[in-house]
Amino acid sequence: MTVDLDRAVEAILMVADEPQSPVSIATALDTPVATVRKAIERLVADYDGVSEGAIERGFELREIGGGWRVYVRAAYDDLVNEFVHTNNPSKLSQAALETLSVIAYKQPISRGMIASIRAVNVDSVVRTLLGRGLITEVTTDGETGAILYGTTDLLLSHLGINSLDELPPISPLLDDGAKGFDGDLR
Template sequence: MTTKIEQKAIIEGLLFVVGDEGLESKQAADILQIEVAEADELIQEMKEEYQSEARGIEIVEIAGAFQFTTKAKHISYYERFVESPTTSSLSQAALETLAIIAYKQPITRAEIEDIRGVKTEKPIQTLSSKQLVKEVGRAEGTGRAILYGTTRDFLEYFGLRALEDLPSLPEQSGEESIEAEADLFFENFQDVINTDDKEEGN
């Protein structure tokens, strides 16, 4: 039998793992093997605990699911971080994620991770903070996962008039691996970046 402290620790870990997909009280209850009312009570207590001045994040409820988010009163510091020279450029992980979103949108984080083969929570957060991608809806089915798409800023950032300006992807054979598909996305997307850089240099 797990203690209340341990149950909260497990929920905290689950909130970290699920990221912006969110965690429903029923999901937490099923995993902890407790009643939904008990899970909801634990999460509500945790929400209050995270209101402490010593915490930089809080728990919020969005569309019936709970998730971690930064506190609004600290936003100026986050903006300073995003605008700093060390974070002005996009990492390869962010570019690969952005390429997949650009070609496959609307797409869920889980679908992006299936293609890349690694977690993409941080790259998506980076792209969202730079306003290159945004939430464009919710997928059908259990969990109603968030769907991501590119923004107008994305087009302006890479000098594109429309998504149709992205280079076309050649037909893929059924035997090609997901890793090869991800590489193809990135290579084609990199062509756009390189072309844009050359035009800026002229």
């Protein structure tokens, strides 16, 4: 079966929840990195509407921290934000609440660190929390390039607090006051 390279790169980027480097995409597709870079350039031009016959899409490819990821085009941020908040059920699963708690107390924190603390895969939960606007990408780790997450003002609003300093101390809730955490606790 012959696969269209541009569509294959596009498919990988559509499901990736972290920026993907051209090297990782090339490895996954068993294709030279230079060929993948050209495919990414064509996709960027296509999505931006600069390719012949193309129209600007509601999403774009952005290079972040040495990798590429699909994002909502800035012009549609408010519309998508409103859609997500009005069309998603307001209840969170137990897994989402646990993950949100880890992020609130440990931010900024990477997905890998969250998974290490919770001892489960948190990819879909983090996507849900991002989609609901309860967490956001704060920065990237200078050493690893991992995206670091933090909570948003929307979460504070839902909790009815003005700052994270108003969160209850976590220590009384844990046997030894530090189980699953390291460093300074609130």
